[in-house]
């Protein structure tokens with residue numbers, strides 16, 4: 001029996017019966033998973049093991065620690081819970097309205113766009129995931145988004161692959177990407193630190209220095225300093241759930257989305273039990289100066305933003321996107337040049353089949369038509385390769401994170 005999948009049941013809580021969701025994955029050395037309470041809490045399953053047709057685990061659900069046993073022989077489903085009590089009089093109950101849904105692979109594509117080039121790449125990737133019968137949420141990141149209503153679709157914990165895409169503006173990702181993923185985006189953190197240092201206070205990242213307040217060693221924060229979350233910087237640092245970037249189960253304290261359900265530190269932090277979905281970063285760019293090399297800084301930033309949220313990035317995609325600046329000049333038209341004179345007519349090249357191709361005035365060829373069909377196919381194929389190699393395995397387990405897929409043109 002393969003126990004991987006999602007189990008839901010009703011639990012007694014002080015506010016009545018509430019739905020509890022248990023997600024079980026098959027990992028390299030056995031099953032693992034999380035228990036997600038309806039109030040948004042997310043706890044690791046512990047002592048997870050199987051016995052005959054049963055899967056058994058312990059987890060903290062609200063104030064109570066529980067042991068849950070679920071019998072699933074493929075046809076019949078039943079379960080019970082043992083709730084540990086401090087006085088030793090543990091309680092048992094049947095799991096009510098227990099349901100089971102086998103694992104369905106899921107992808108989340110988050111992208112920003114101005115003129116829809118990056119959206120076309122995002123949609124091509126979505127098509128490819130769906131070809132393999134994955135569920136795929138493809139979401140445009142905009143300032144006007146109502147994050148609270150979207151939050152349930154945004155937790156990276158719920159996905160097998162998370163993709164993050166942005167066009168390039170003046171060398172970097174769009175502001176909305178920085179706002180959502182970078183701590184202190186737009187130079188706020190930088191200027192706050194500088195204000196502290198200039199005020200002769202030095203700088204330490206703790207509730208006194210970041211938030212100031214009564215009794216704080218360093219006194220109130222300088223003007224413009226963002227307040228610290230109540231209780232100071234959370235374990236795991238800012239940006240993670242519970243930090244300025246989010247609170248588990250609800251949009252972050254600053255009104256922005258939370259990317260992780262579970263309180264977890266940055267990778268590299270003291271806790272190493274975080275589930276890490278695979279990641280893809282993608283961009284479209286004008287490349288009018290010297291081409292795909294211009295996309296490197298944006299791709300690196302996107303990769304960092306995903307990695308800081310415990311995503312293992314193994315896919316990188318970049319293609320030219322028609323720009324509305326000089327390099328987006330239409331077919332047959334010559335770019336304006338500064339100063340006297342002009343540029344000569346372009347050379348035309350001929351393919352074996354007799355197709356004529358206009359020589360380019362800028363780095364990429366036929367920049368008026370990108371992303372073109374070839375770009376779109378490359379995006380689809382990158383996803384196809386990644387899905388087939390990492391997920392279409394003989395035993396249903398995701399492959400080890402080692403190989404990368406890179407399509408940059």
Ligand SMILES: Cc1cc2nc3c(=O)[nH]c(=O)nc-3n(C[C@H](O)[C@H](O)[C@H](O)COP(=O)(O)O)c2cc1C
Pocket residue numbers: 112113114115116117118119166167168169170171172284285286287288294295320321322323324
């Ligand atoms: C204001 C602005 C600045 C841009 N800056 C750059 C840049 O620095 N480097 C680059 O390669 N492309 C640059 N581009 C081109 C866009 O990145 C490119 O057209 C991209 O495909 C747009 O994606 P979108 O349609 O998803 O918005 C810029 C475009 C605009 C409108």
